[in-house]
Amino acid sequence: MRADPTEYRLVSPGNLQAVLSLMAGEAAQWLPIAGGTDVMVSYSAGKLPNRKLINIWNIPELRQIEVFPGSIRIGAACTYTALRTHEIISREFPLLATAASWTGGIANQNRGTLGGNIANASPAADSLPALLVYDAELTLISVRGERRLAYRNFHSAYKQTALAADELIRDISLPRRFSEYVSHARKVGARNAQAISKVCLAALGRIANGTIQDVRLALGSVAPIPLRLNEMERALTGKEIEPSMIDTARKSVIKEIRPIDDIRSTARYRAAVAGNLVAEFLEKLAAQRERA
Amino acid sequence: MNPLPEMGAKCEVLFAVNGETKKVLAHPMERLLDVLRNELGLTGTKEGCGEGECGSCAVLLNGMLVNSCLIPVAQASGANIVTIEGMSAHVLMTPLQEAFHECGGAQCGICTPGMILAAVHLLEKKPEPAIADIREGLAGNLCRCTGYMQIFEAVARAARRRVAT
Numbered sequence: 001m002r003a004d005p006t007e008y009r010l011v012s013p014g015n016l017q018a019v020l021s022l023m024a025g026e027a028a029q030w031l032p033i034a035g036g037t038d039v040m041v042s043y044s045a046g047k048l049p050n051r052k053l054i055n056i057w058n059i060p061e062l063r064q065i066e067v068f069p070g071s072i073r074i075g076a077a078c079t080y081t082a083l084r085t086h087e088i089i090s091r092e093f094p095l096l097a098t099a100a101s102w103t104g105g106i107a108n109q110n111r112g113t114l115g116g117n118i119a120n121a122s123p124a125a126d127s128l129p130a131l132l133v134y135d136a137e138l139t140l141i142s143v144r145g146e147r148r149l150a151y152r153n154f155h156s157a158y159k160q161t162a163l164a165a166d167e168l169i170r171d172i173s174l175p176r177r178f179s180e181y182v183s184h185a186r187k188v189g190a191r192n193a194q195a196i197s198k199v200c201l202a203a204l205g206r207i208a209n210g211t212i213q214d215v216r217l218a219l220g221s222v223a224p225i226p227l228r229l230n231e232m233e234r235a236l237t238g239k240e241i242e243p244s245m246i247d248t249a250r251k252s253v254i255k256e257i258r259p260i261d262d263i264r265s266t267a268r269y270r271a272a273v274a275g276n277l278v279a280e281f282l283e284k285l286a287a288q289r290e291r292a
Numbered sequence: 293m294n295p296l297p298e299m300g301a302k303c304e305v306l307f308a309v310n311g312e313t314k315k316v317l318a319h320p321m322e323r324l325l326d327v328l329r330n331e332l333g334l335t336g337t338k339e340g341c342g343e344g345e346c347g348s349c350a351v352l353l354n355g356m357l358v359n360s361c362l363i364p365v366a367q368a369s370g371a372n373i374v375t376i377e378g379m380s381a382h383v384l385m386t387p388l389q390e391a392f393h394e395c396g397g398a399q400c401g402i403c404t405p406g407m408i409l410a411a412v413h414l415l416e417k418k419p420e421p422a423i424a425d426i427r428e429g430l431a432g433n434l435c436r437c438t439g440y441m442q443i444f445e446a447v448a449r450a451a452r453r454r455v456a457t
Contacts, residue, residue, distance in 0.1 A: 006319055011295060041363040043321065105430075
């Protein structure tokens with residue numbers, strides 16, 4: 001059933017303070033809309049429960065990318081195109097730039113935003129595993145003030161987040177300390193563009209004297225939330241990469257994930273592919289050692 | 293535009309469409325696609341899927357390729373919009389039309405306006421695209437007739453001709 005626009009309200013306060021005041025001022029919840037690539041799909045299908053929308057596409061504070069010596073701060077309404085074309089992000093955070101290039105086609109990359117991907121909280125979102133391995137930190141803002149939250153603590157359950165009804169994600173901050181890491185990004189889906197992942201992986205690793213110094217693994221579409229493989233990381237750290245260890249890692253991924261059967265894939269396929277992607281990354285890391 | 297219209301109220305939206313200033317009275321959540329087609333009579337912009345997957349409703353908004361089915365018209369307030377109707381004088385139009393014609397890049401025609409706009413958006417950034425660039429640039433545009441190869445070849449041919457002239 002197509003939505004009737006007369007049954008919805010959309011306001012455009014035009015600046016951040018005015019947006020936050022409105023969001024704080026009324027008991028009924030406002031749904032922020034930036035590029036609309038998720039919200040408008042639900043709306044058009046007549047499935048958007050919220051009747052009151054607040055436009056944050058035209059808020060300049062949310063569209064900036066600021067580079068500091070130790071970190072980069074990405075405004076929540078920066079588009080995938082802005083991420084892909086940013087020099088520092090492409091060079092130092094290739095997992096994020098690559099995930100941005102996977103998301104939709106060019107037209108959706110010109111509108112879809114990183115903050116929207118986070119707030120929409122789909123476990124299949126392509127950019128979220130990258131934020132997990134880069135230790136992203138969020139700034140959440142409301143009239144009550146600002147608070148910083150480690151991104152790994154943002155998702156509590158399927159589509160449940162730490163965001164309060166009157167809060168916006170203002171920016172996403174990434175520490176600039178991963179540029180020397182070996183990185184690996186893989187999406188497995190029906191086609192490259194416009195297809196939601198069956199499984200996706202973001203991985204970082206650093207190896208010295210043949211042993212893993214640090215390893216960071218995150219998967220999308222294998223659990224109710226984007227998932228960091230904490231146990232696997234602990235088990236791998238300090239180990240030497242050799243074939244039997246890669247095989248063990250491949251087989252143990254299943255212990256930490258909770259994949260489901262859905263329209264895009266099966267739990268069994270997802271578990272097998274997740275193991276293969278982790279193994280593929282470890283092989284890449286091992287090859288790096290041989291070159292070094 | 294009234295920034296805070298009440299529920300059910302229309303608002304006045306002022307924007308430039310194909311170089312002309314237009315003022316429309318619309319509900320803020322009306323899709324830009326519907327306003328272009330129904331209010332302004334610009335039916336070259338097609339509705340395919342209506343959920344941002346197919347690219348048939350693509351237009352250029354402030355020079356950016358976007359799917360007009362995903363844009364509430366209030367967000368287009370003040371924007372500069374170009375639809376397929378506004379492309380006739382564009383320098384890439386003749387090479388693209390000729391190449392689409394020669395290569396069989398258009399059959400039923402529903403996807404063609406979006407394909408052309410996606411191609412223009414690509415070629416303005418990359419005048420000499422590799423085939424991978426063309427595939428990526430058009431990946432958000434679905435075609436149920438051609439099988440795509442003719443379209444990729446048409447864009448490559450148009451680019452070569454444009455660069456040669």
